[in-house]
Amino acid sequence: MPEETNDKNTIRPVGENVIVPIKAEELVGKAIEMKKDGLRLSQAHCSWVNNQYEVSYSFANDETLAYTTLRICVGRTAELSSISEIYPYAAFYENEMEELFGLKIRFKDLDYHNKLYRIKVKAPFLPEDQRDVSTDTAQEKTGAADAPAGQKEDAN
Amino acid sequence: MGKRSVIPFGPQHPVLPEPIHLDLVVEDERVVEAIPNIGFIHRGLEGLAPDRDFQKYLYVVERTCGICSFGHGLGYVESIEGIMNVEVPEKARYLRVIWAEMARMTSHLMWLGFTADAFGFESLFYQAWRIRERVLDLMEMTTGGRLIYSVLKVGGVLRDISPEMQKKILDDLNEIEKETRDMTKTFLDDYSVQTRLKGVGVLTKQQAHDVGACGPMARASGIACDMRMRGYEAYADLGFEPVVSQDGDSYARCEVRINEIFASIELVRRAFAKMPKEGDLATAFKGNPNGEYFARIEQPRGEAIFYSEGHGKPTLDRFRLRTPTFANLQALCETLKGAEYADVPILILTIDPCISCTER
Amino acid sequence: MGKVKKSPWLLHYDGSSCNGCDIEVLATLTPVYDAERFGVVNTGDPLQADILMITGGINQQNAPVVKQLYDQMPRPKVVVAVGTCACSGGVFRECYNMLGGADSTVPVDIYVPGCAARPESIMDGILKAVALFQKRSDEHDQYEKEHKGEARPVDPSINTAHDKAKLKEMEGTADA
Numbered sequence: 175m176p177e178e179t180n181d182k183n184t185i186r187p188v189g190e191n192v193i194v195p196i197k198a199e200e201l202v203g204k205a206i207e208m209k210k211d212g213l214r215l216s217q218a219h220c221s222w223v224n225n226q227y228e229v230s231y232s233f234a235n236d237e238t239l240a241y242t243t244l245r246i247c248v249g250r251t252a253e254l255s256s257i258s259e260i261y262p263y264a265a266f267y268e269n270e271m272e273e274l275f276g277l278k279i280r281f282k283d284l285d286y287h288n289k290l291y292r293i294k295v296k297a298p299f300l301p302e303d304q305r306d307v308s309t310d311t312a313q314e315k316t317g318a319a320d321a322p323a324g325q326k327e328d329a330n
Numbered sequence: 331m332g333k334r335s336v337i338p339f340g341p342q343h344p345v346l347p348e349p350i351h352l353d354l355v356v357e358d359e360r361v362v363e364a365i366p367n368i369g370f371i372h373r374g375l376e377g378l379a380p381d382r383d384f385q386k387y388l389y390v391v392e393r394t395c396g397i398c399s400f401g402h403g404l405g406y407v408e409s410i411e412g413i414m415n416v417e418v419p420e421k422a423r424y425l426r427v428i429w430a431e432m433a434r435m436t437s438h439l440m441w442l443g444f445t446a447d448a449f450g451f452e453s454l455f456y457q458a459w460r461i462r463e464r465v466l467d468l469m470e471m472t473t474g475g476r477l478i479y480s481v482l483k484v485g486g487v488l489r490d491i492s493p494e495m496q497k498k499i500l501d502d503l504n505e506i507e508k509e510t511r512d513m514t515k516t517f518l519d520d521y522s523v524q525t526r527l528k529g530v531g532v533l534t535k536q537q538a539h540d541v542g543a544c545g546p547m548a549r550a551s552g553i554a555c556d557m558r559m560r561g562y563e564a565y566a567d568l569g570f571e572p573v574v575s576q577d578g579d580s581y582a583r584c585e586v587r588i589n590e591i592f593a594s595i596e597l598v599r600r601a602f603a604k605m606p607k608e609g610d611l612a613t614a615f616k617g618n619p620n621g622e623y624f625a626r627i628e629q630p631r632g633e634a635i636f637y638s639e640g641h642g643k644p645t646l647d648r649f650r651l652r653t654p655t656f657a658n659l660q661a662l663c664e665t666l667k668g669a670e671y672a673d674v675p676i677l678i679l680t681i682d683p684c685i686s687c688t689e690r
Numbered sequence: 691m692g693k694v695k696k697s698p699w700l701l702h703y704d705g706s707s708c709n710g711c712d713i714e715v716l717a718t719l720t721p722v723y724d725a726e727r728f729g730v731v732n733t734g735d736p737l738q739a740d741i742l743m744i745t746g747g748i749n750q751q752n753a754p755v756v757k758q759l760y761d762q763m764p765r766p767k768v769v770v771a772v773g774t775c776a777c778s779g780g781v782f783r784e785c786y787n788m789l790g791g792a793d794s795t796v797p798v799d800i801y802v803p804g805c806a807a808r809p810e811s812i813m814d815g816i817l818k819a820v821a822l823f824q825k826r827s828d829e830h831d832q833y834e835k836e837h838k839g840e841a842r843p844v845d846p847s848i849n850t851a852h853d854k855a856k857l858k859e860m861e862g863t864a865d866a
Contacts, residue, residue, distance in 0.1 A: 372787050373787055396806055397710075459721075
């Protein structure tokens, strides 16, 4: 086991969170740059604050342990482009954003059509008055959220 | 081309402790594709953040998962301390490291029991959990709880470890280390374990990077990334080195986790040696969080990210928890491609799934 | 509880639990606390189980699963709700996806509180469940002996009858 001194080069100091605001159109371009630099998509989420969506995509560098977050602020009816062509596993995060927040994201690789969690309440994280917007057509098409899934759940 | 069929796996299954549903597209006993279907444990606890005082919300976050409970509490208080710039006293930082490493040991011993049980190796399951009970007795002696500790607060910790408890912990850890070494040597040297695990579910370094794996999944494929290298809490003073393997198969993942148990024991010993004898347990602070912060810590299963956003009210506006198994689900689907149908439960257990963390 | 005649088998299902109570249920069956010395065995098959232990609350996705597991178990059966979340919904009661405790979906006989419930309390719950199972088993045997040779009444909730008149007549003589 190594010595107790702190001169091992595996320890890096705690870094600041870097949050970079960008526009919605620049998202795919920036994601391609991040992929070229060898960064890993660490997480993606959104919040509803001050009557707008704040969408964050965070990228981690496994060599230097730096952490960069791209921040996009859009309105209720905006549509974002998915980055799942570049980062395939982004599809899980984007499906979650769509189901819980009602944020429309187009061209996802793996699309659960609002049935990732199969909850009954539509966009539960939005305030009540913001939930019914006619652009949420995917939710209306699927109907009752748990009826088809219930028949599949046989104890094997 | 053989005949394809879709086999539903779960949510109730004898080998899995938690409900997860996978649709396995199987062609003549080989899995072609796996589509996960989650949502059985989804409680929606992130939605409670605007309804609870930020200091009381800690108790909800701790109960996201009973196995990784200390890590969740730690990440949450770190994110609040990051927003409010609260400096945690030195003794509290060492205490947090000690409890976090002991919680990591209980998690890995429990995982070892489940994996052995999935093989049919039930006596090893019982032995691993018997050793785990000894570590849980130490946790109960110091914190009062076996799984959910509630010993953290924003700014520090609530309890101290007295010198008598410290001596007992160090003595017990010597015995626990000896017993664990004997038991894990039996597991790793066993012929049937090696036949079933070596070469199964291989994830190369490039594949692991492309699917975004984290934690022991990534370290077993050669990516030397561990959040403890950031030096949060007291890790910067303890000379930490991550446990890495280059093989990338299920056997390598088992090896990495078993070696992490011994690394944790060593970290606890060093932390006790360096911890100051006297000191404050917590820093007082005033006011409400105003700002946002990403905290990253290393849970037993990988990298966990805690994001808090507040605007001066006593409740947070948004709390987001990204747990390691959410990131490893895609890695699971990748390892299942081309696997034999009979290996599916073992492969699911080698990613160390914690579905209640994933779905919150 | 004097003598245990038939050893009941346990089925444990986790419905939206944080895993704390699940791990404690499994710890109760391991050598340190050892509930197996009372004859209970943890099985994965609902068709062979007598006691259903539910941890965690019920949410919209797992309500049909729990109901199906309960229906698949043959009578007599006992249901134990382990942990505060299974008793009433716990800390997550007000979340948007939760329906409540286990008794929102299946009838519960024994409630074991705690967060996470300690193995000693779970052992107490298992012993009470075994005693209750003996009692129900005796009542079942008595019923069988008294009504020997008669047509078994059909449970109206399972066979939604195509014949409404027959269903009405059977509802008057349904099994307890």
